[in-house]
Amino acid sequence: MTRILADLPDEDIRWLDARAAELGQSRASVLREAVSTYKAQAQPASGKDWLDQAFGIWKNRQDIGDSIDWQRRERASWTRPWDDDYEEVKAEFPDLFDEQDDRERAHYLAQSGRKPSAK
Known part of the structure; x- marks a missing residue:
């Protein structure tokens, strides 16, 4: 794992510390989770990944009939x-x-x- 140095506004650090305390986690753990969530939500360069994920999503639905x-x-x-x-x-x-x-x-x-x- 690589360490990074990032400058954040004091207000964001206070929020981050409060959130970490609320969750019983370290500041670094909350930041890792935030980056992981952001990465999962980010669209790829093509912008069509959501289409691949949604293709066939209703194929096994039983409640609508044909x-x-x-x-x-x-x-x-x-x-x-x-x-x-x-x-x-x-x-x-x-x-x-x-x-x-x-x-x-x-x-x-x-x-x-x-x-x-x-x-």
């Missing part, structure tokens, strides 16, 4: 009465919409002079 169906349903829940695909999405996921949505759709269509899509 992940593709879950994702389609989640996206469908974002559909609003003024969206062009409102009728198609409502036909596929009718439980996501209520009478208020239908009233807002009718109001939107009346205001815009459009007719419901017949796809």
Whole structure:
């Protein structure tokens, strides 16, 4: 292990000493832990390491059923009465919409002079 000499403001030293006393550790131990934590949180130069870590994170989820169906349903829940695909999405996921949505759709269509899509 290599020793280092670092200049820190007096206020930081007081905080460090208080933190070390609180944890029952030495000042050096707290500093080593802080550097270790900082190192673990630091992004690599490419900035894409988080993507590699997250890839496939949901592959073993059992609570959502089929992940593709879950994702389609989640996206469908974002559909609003003024969206062009409102009728198609409502036909596929009718439980996501209520009478208020239908009233807002009718109001939107009346205001815009459009007719419901017949796809």
